[in-house]
Amino acid sequence: MSSLKLLGKKSFGPLFITQFLGAFNDNLFKNAMVVAVALNSISVFGYPPEQTVALAGGVFILPFFLFSSFAGQLSDKFEKNKVLQVTKFFEILIMLFSAYALIINDFEMLMITLFFMGLQSSFFGPAKFSILPELLDDTELVSGNAFIEAGTFLSILLGTIAGGVLINLQYGREILAALLVAISLLGFVSSLKIISTKASEPELIIDWNIFTTTWQNLKFAKQNQTVFLSILGISWFWFLGAIVLSVIPILCKNIFQSDEGLITLFLTVFSVGIGIGSILCEKLSYKRLELGLVPLGSFGMTLFTLILYLKIKNYTNGPDSVWNFAQSYDGIVILTGFLGLAITGGFFIVPLQTLIQQRADKSTLSRVISASNIMSSLFMVGASIFLFLFLKYNFSLAYLFLTLAFFNGLAAIYVYTLLPEFMLRFCAWALARIIYRIKVTGDQAFISESKGLILVCNHVSFVDWLIISAAIRRPVSFVMTHEFFKGYFLKKFLTQAKVIPIAPAKENIEIYNQAFDLIKDKLKSGGVVCIFPEGKITHDGEMNEFKPGLLKILETTPVSVVPVSISGMWGSFFSRKDKILKHKRPRKLWSKIKVKIGNPVSPVNLNLEELKNTVLQLRESK
Numbered sequence: 001m002s003s004l005k006l007l008g009k010k011s012f013g014p015l016f017i018t019q020f021l022g023a024f025n026d027n028l029f030k031n032a033m034v035v036a037v038a039l040n041s042i043s044v045f046g047y048p049p050e051q052t053v054a055l056a057g058g059v060f061i062l063p064f065f066l067f068s069s070f071a072g073q074l075s076d077k078f079e080k081n082k083v084l085q086v087t088k089f090f091e092i093l094i095m096l097f098s099a100y101a102l103i104i105n106d107f108e109m110l111m112i113t114l115f116f117m118g119l120q121s122s123f124f125g126p127a128k129f130s131i132l133p134e135l136l137d138d139t140e141l142v143s144g145n146a147f148i149e150a151g152t153f154l155s156i157l158l159g160t161i162a163g164g165v166l167i168n169l170q171y172g173r174e175i176l177a178a179l180l181v182a183i184s185l186l187g188f189v190s191s192l193k194i195i196s197t198k199a200s201e202p203e204l205i206i207d208w209n210i211f212t213t214t215w216q217n218l219k220f221a222k223q224n225q226t227v228f229l230s231i232l233g234i235s236w237f238w239f240l241g242a243i244v245l246s247v248i249p250i251l252c253k254n255i256f257q258s259d260e261g262l263i264t265l266f267l268t269v270f271s272v273g274i275g276i277g278s279i280l281c282e283k284l285s286y287k288r289l290e291l292g293l294v295p296l297g298s299f300g301m302t303l304f305t306l307i308l309y310l311k312i313k314n315y316t317n318g319p320d321s322v323w324n325f326a327q328s329y330d331g332i333v334i335l336t337g338f339l340g341l342a343i344t345g346g347f348f349i350v351p352l353q354t355l356i357q358q359r360a361d362k363s364t365l366s367r368v369i370s371a372s373n374i375m376s377s378l379f380m381v382g383a384s385i386f387l388f389l390f391l392k393y394n395f396s397l398a399y400l401f402l403t404l405a406f407f408n409g410l411a412a413i414y415v416y417t418l419l420p421e422f423m424l425r426f427c428a429w430a431l432a433r434i435i436y437r438i439k440v441t442g443d444q445a446f447i448s449e450s451k452g453l454i455l456v457c458n459h460v461s462f463v464d465w466l467i468i469s470a471a472i473r474r475p476v477s478f479v480m481t482h483e484f485f486k487g488y489f490l491k492k493f494l495t496q497a498k499v500i501p502i503a504p505a506k507e508n509i510e511i512y513n514q515a516f517d518l519i520k521d522k523l524k525s526g527g528v529v530c531i532f533p534e535g536k537i538t539h540d541g542e543m544n545e546f547k548p549g550l551l552k553i554l555e556t557t558p559v560s561v562v563p564v565s566i567s568g569m570w571g572s573f574f575s576r577k578d579k580i581l582k583h584k585r586p587r588k589l590w591s592k593i594k595v596k597i598g599n600p601v602s603p604v605n606l607n608l609e610e611l612k613n614t615v616l617q618l619r620e621s622k
Helices: 003-008 013-040 049-077 080-103 107-135 138-166 172-191 210-222 225-254 260-285 293-313 322-327 329-359 362-392 397-418 421-435 464-471 488-496 509-524 549-556 608-620
Strands: 437-441 453-457 476-481 500-502 528-531 560-567 592-597
Touching: 003 013, 003 138, 013 049, 013 080, 013 107, 013 138, 013 172, 049 080, 049 107, 049 210, 049 362, 080 107, 080 172, 107 138, 107 329, 107 362, 138 172, 138 260, 138 329, 210 225, 210 362, 225 260, 225 293, 225 329, 225 362, 225 397, 260 293, 260 322, 260 329, 293 329, 293 397, 293 421, 322 329, 329 362, 397 421, 421 437, 421 464, 437 464, 453 464, 453 549, 453 608, 464 476, 464 560, 464 592, 476 509, 500 509, 509 528, 509 549, 528 549, 549 608, 560 608, 592 608
Parallel strands: 437 592, 453 528, 453 560, 476 500, 476 528
Antiparallel strands: 560 592
8 A cells, every 4th residue: 555545544544634734723822922013023021022032932831841741641531532522612712712712812812722722732643643543553653653744734834824824814814713613623633533542441440640650650651661652752852842932933023034935945955844844754664663864853953953053153244135135145055954944854753753652562562652742831931931042032043953962962962872773773774775685575564563582594695684673674683703893883882782792601600691591581471582503604695504593592582583574685785706805896885685584483393304405495586
């Protein structure tokens, strides 16, 4: 099925439409209000316009921090589709209140309405993301998240354009009021079409204590370090994104000295960029969770934020029309910087959201997502406070981007140090998609199950383990000779990648025994271990005999064995076709590498010769 067909499926289409209309309404209202405040110099609650813009973001996000813990409990206790429908009904009531505030032109009341819009969204979010794994299978989940993210930012774009245009028309507030109510009604109708699901934990007793429930949800999230660090990554993305989106009107007015047309152009570029990044992420992931795109996204965000700092710092043109800005050299570079920042942001956010949905405990998924919303809201409130103070003390907007670039790079280095799986996946992805083209065949349904198993593969090159990492959907621990662990940097990298060193028993009995203990622990905990039973890389392209180490593993841990073959790597730079290093030269780059996955083999009475023949047949098959 092509990715676009997913939008037409009954399991996804109604949810996408409901989410899209809700996000459109939020941004139609919020961005219209922000544009009106920024361009018409309106003060709210005594705050000047620039500080009001920063305050509005915090008012909308505050309910996520206060009420997400309750929202997560409700989404786990009740059917998620019912939770979505109830929240959409309350959106109608809130939009009626906002319509009244717009008609009487009361901006203090509009600010209060903004809080209630955030309240409604805080209950919608956990149900929206936790229902996705119930509506879609693993091969559709990345696509589903990509469309949700792309749709969200497309709705930001359309809502911003509509809000910016309507708020300045003669009867714009009246039209805006009617549109907000109409969209909320359509959203409620579409929510009624969402497929019914079963409650994850119907016996759950709701705890209404905000402090204990928030802490409990965070504890659920911290049960898996990878999930928790992904939550922190998502929270940082929204911190950065909230600042960028909030500062665009101020940047256009004070630095570029232009009007709402340029604001709309920047928001268009940023929103389209997120959409492009999300869809590209889905394409580059090949219908699987690809964590290798996360480092690409984070370092890309740092690079483009630095470019924006350099160009904004030295910007001297203006006042400028939208057209003159868009065709000037500085304008093109700045717009490209915003586009690149958004695209790499899509690379960053989609895999992290998918990871949480796949790896968190399904019975507490809504509460884990609510913990993510709590953290994100905390970061976004922090972003609002940070921007508020930044503007209050008149720091340069250019240095705002420099600060973001610095902390983004620092956060990336910190997270990837704690969680090297992301960098390992990036290396595997780059090898598989940039240096070579990997084609994977065979059914991975068995591998995708959360139980221990062993992969056995022929050994063709020094990077076979990265090839396998790129091909298999689950994290894999590899068994390698301890000789690779002698260099400091390679040892550090392999250790962080959870590679298990092994040595012949007669050479080092301690390493030998330790390797089998680690393999046993990994398999018993439901992990996947890959071994190369030949024990060495082929010197002539032919397969060597399988050594009996596999049988020793199966004696203590009888798990299923999955045969895998690699073809196309013999003769590459990473193979041993040329034994002398000076003869080595890059060859067969961008060539097609085939990874074939066979059917699982029972550990009972497993025969090594038959297993070798199975791998050989896989390698030779078309």
